[in-house]
Amino acid sequence: xxxxxxxxxxxxxxxxxxxxxxAAYAPSNIALSKYWGKRxxxxxxxxxxxxxxxxxxxxxxxxxxxxxxxxxxxTLGGKELALDTxxxxxALRFADLFRTHAASAPLRIDTNNTIPTAAGLASSAxxxxxxxxxxxxxxxxxxxxxxxxxxLIARLGSGSATRSFWHGFVRWDKGTREDGADSxxxxxxxNWPEFRIAILPVDVGPKSQSSRDGMNHTVVxxxxxxxxxxxxxxxxxxxxxxxxxxxxxxxxxxxxxxxxAMHATMQAARPALTYLTSESWTLLERLWRARQDGLxxxxxxxxxxxxxxxxxxxxxxxxxxxxPQAQMIxxxxxx
Amino acid sequence: xxxxxxxxxxxxxxxxxxxxxxAAYAPSNIALSKYWGKRxxxxxxxxxxxxxxxxxxxxxxxxxxxxxxxxxxxTLGGKELALDTxxxxxALRFADLFRTHAASAPLRIDTNNTIPTAAGLASSAxxxxxxxxxxxxxxxxxxxxxxxxxxLIARLGSGSATRSFWHGFVRWDKGTREDGADSxxxxxxxNWPEFRIAILPVDVGPKSQSSRDGMNHTVVxxxxxxxxxxxxxxxxxxxxxxxxxxxxxxxxxxxxxxxxAMHATMQAARPALTYLTSESWTLLERLWRARQDGLxxxxxxxxxxxxxxxxxxxxxxxxxxxxPQAQMIxxxxxx
Numbered sequence: 001x002x003x004x005x006x007x008x009x010x011x012x013x014x015x016x017x018x019x020x021x022x023a024a025y026a027p028s029n030i031a032l033s034k035y036w037g038k039r040x041x042x043x044x045x046x047x048x049x050x051x052x053x054x055x056x057x058x059x060x061x062x063x064x065x066x067x068x069x070x071x072x073x074x075t076l077g078g079k080e081l082a083l084d085t086x087x088x089x090x091a092l093r094f095a096d097l098f099r100t101h102a103a104s105a106p107l108r109i110d111t112n113n114t115i116p117t118a119a120g121l122a123s124s125a126x127x128x129x130x131x132x133x134x135x136x137x138x139x140x141x142x143x144x145x146x147x148x149x150x151x152l153i154a155r156l157g158s159g160s161a162t163r164s165f166w167h168g169f170v171r172w173d174k175g176t177r178e179d180g181a182d183s184x185x186x187x188x189x190x191n192w193p194e195f196r197i198a199i200l201p202v203d204v205g206p207k208s209q210s211s212r213d214g215m216n217h218t219v220v221x222x223x224x225x226x227x228x229x230x231x232x233x234x235x236x237x238x239x240x241x242x243x244x245x246x247x248x249x250x251x252x253x254x255x256x257x258x259x260x261a262m263h264a265t266m267q268a269a270r271p272a273l274t275y276l277t278s279e280s281w282t283l284l285e286r287l288w289r290a291r292q293d294g295l296x297x298x299x300x301x302x303x304x305x306x307x308x309x310x311x312x313x314x315x316x317x318x319x320x321x322x323x324p325q326a327q328m329i330x331x332x333x334x335x
Numbered sequence: 336x337x338x339x340x341x342x343x344x345x346x347x348x349x350x351x352x353x354x355x356x357x358a359a360y361a362p363s364n365i366a367l368s369k370y371w372g373k374r375x376x377x378x379x380x381x382x383x384x385x386x387x388x389x390x391x392x393x394x395x396x397x398x399x400x401x402x403x404x405x406x407x408x409x410t411l412g413g414k415e416l417a418l419d420t421x422x423x424x425x426a427l428r429f430a431d432l433f434r435t436h437a438a439s440a441p442l443r444i445d446t447n448n449t450i451p452t453a454a455g456l457a458s459s460a461x462x463x464x465x466x467x468x469x470x471x472x473x474x475x476x477x478x479x480x481x482x483x484x485x486x487l488i489a490r491l492g493s494g495s496a497t498r499s500f501w502h503g504f505v506r507w508d509k510g511t512r513e514d515g516a517d518s519x520x521x522x523x524x525x526n527w528p529e530f531r532i533a534i535l536p537v538d539v540g541p542k543s544q545s546s547r548d549g550m551n552h553t554v555v556x557x558x559x560x561x562x563x564x565x566x567x568x569x570x571x572x573x574x575x576x577x578x579x580x581x582x583x584x585x586x587x588x589x590x591x592x593x594x595x596a597m598h599a600t601m602q603a604a605r606p607a608l609t610y611l612t613s614e615s616w617t618l619l620e621r622l623w624r625a626r627q628d629g630l631x632x633x634x635x636x637x638x639x640x641x642x643x644x645x646x647x648x649x650x651x652x653x654x655x656x657x658x659p660q661a662q663m664i665x666x667x668x669x670x
Contacts, residue, residue: 223562224562224566224600227562231558231559253605260603261558261559263602264600265559265599267602268559271588272595276616277620278613278617281611281613285612
């Protein structure tokens with residue numbers, strides 16, 4: 001079956017220029033309406049649309065350059081990686097999508113993530129978005145390919161990377177086509193300067209299951225999953241409306257309910273998949289008590305133990321007082 | 336619409352004798368396959384069958400006698416209650432189902448629960464079962480009505496009371512009839528002397544939502560609930576099979592998965608319904624770690640924060656070491 005992303009790359013690469021160094025940046029993002037479950041594993045095609053907020057200057061800086069010694073090189077945070085480490089192998093496998101069309105082009109891929117380690121956020125979304133931009137730049141394709149097209153291509157690396165090509169609110173339409181031609185993201189193109197995010201880091205001991213594996217386990221074994229895709233699609237539409245109306249009192253409860261429903265589908269998987277730990281629940285209980293006392297902040301949680309809060313500027317002081325460990329992000333103060 | 340329980344009472348009461356004091360006992364029970372969701376609120380008709388283990392000498396002793404001063408009296412634990420307290424009002428409303436057929440018969444209802452307060456278990460199951468037995472005895476109906484018929488009648492007081500008429504494993508068939516004539520319990524009639532239960536009490540501050548309200552909120556608002564009834568019915572059948580084969584390694588994971596799925600339906604309700612607290616999750620995490628180290632014990636949780644464990648006799652020492660607060664029950668050492 002044809003793949004829209006590979007076709008795009010193939011067409012674009014017919015006009016590729018000689019590789020030259022190109023540096024790109026992509027912000028990380030947090031889904032306010034979650035992506036959970038795939039309809040196609042090879043293409044990372046989702047069962048439902050999702051909507052995220054980008055994390056401004058928390059993201060990935062990636063430079064792709066022609067290698068000067070005929071060998072591929074991958075560095076992360078300034079450190080050269082063996083090519084069979086998971087990070088290097090994934091980056092090069094993604095680069096190979098372009099290189100099947102170019103004369104064998106050894107590359108150097110240098111990545112620096114600016115996400116604080118303590119925040120414990122995955123960097124695959126910003127990583128694959130920045131890598132896509134940088135490879136396209138390296139081969140001289142930034143005029144040929146639009147950001148929407150790059151979003152579609154980045155999907156092959158990581159589903160959530162589709163949403164990391166823009167700042168602010170971004171929606172990834174699930175699409176319906178088998179080849180994935182209509183499954184990419186677009187920005188909502190609105191400013192909400194008062195909108196804030198805080199990350200509440202939660203220590204987890206052993207590495208939890210990857211979101212890729214967790215998603216699959218849930219889809220295959222959770223008796224409650226079959227109700228999720230329709231609800232997630234409805235939530236995504238309602239969350240988009242609330243954002244467009246800047247109606248935080250509608251948005252907050254929807255975002256929290258959507259995240260809890262996603263985690264409920266996992267909790268019902270067999271065996272249960274519990275990314276949230278007792279410490280996560282302690283933080284949620286503190287949030288809910290504070291909300292009874294008037295705090296206007298709501299939680300969202302991904303495939304990990306961290307709690308992320310959304311709130312408006314006027315609640316920032318209270319949030320910091322109740323959660324001194326919070327790492328605050330102002331998503332509309334562009335870097 | 337006719338009600339099978341009321342019809343049974345009506346027919347039986349035509350042969351009622353003069354009220355005389357009658358004392359009855361009923362054990363509490365813990366569902367291993369959960370009841371969550373009603374198809375008929377007035378009749379407490381469930382959307383799915385359920386299966387429980389009775390708690391031996393943890394239960395309710397109730398005596399019903401003719402009152403000697405022409406007034407109703409209700410005592411609980413030896414203390415006389417005002418007739419408008421919730422406990423007294425519920426007991427008398429239930430007694431009224433019988434008294435519509437008798438000459439106005441003022442009654443004295445004395446209840447003593449033997450469930451340790453620290454165990455934090457609800458007593459409505461054993462309470463309504465013991466009350467049903469005692470009222471039937473008071474009116475001389477114990478020969479007229481079978482235990483299955485009393486189970487059907489007790490359903491009008493509390494759904495889970497249907498399962499408290501026997502020791503050991505008991506199954507409540509959901510039934511399909513509108514009048515509830517086929518919705519009552521029967522014992523599995525097998526001994527499993529090694530089977531053990533432990534209650535791990537969890538402190539909760541303010542009273543959590545009643546299971547009646549919680550159930551309704553979940554059915555009405557949880558987008559994941561519609562997948563529950565079929566799964567619960569399948570779980571109930573699988574759990575019954577595992578019990579009949581005394582196959583603990585099949586039973587344990589099924590019981591735990593069934594409970595987590597029920598709680599997942601609540602967590603997805605809008606707003607979320609979370610009977611489990613961070614302390615509950617701490618206990619579950621401790622259990623899961625112990626299981627990785629070889630402990631064969633599994634958890635089940637109801638409309639409250641407590642964790643209940645099931646295991647076999649040979650794991651009892653380890654359970655007590657890992658959970659020193661555990662209150663152990665030996666359900667087949669009949670009182």
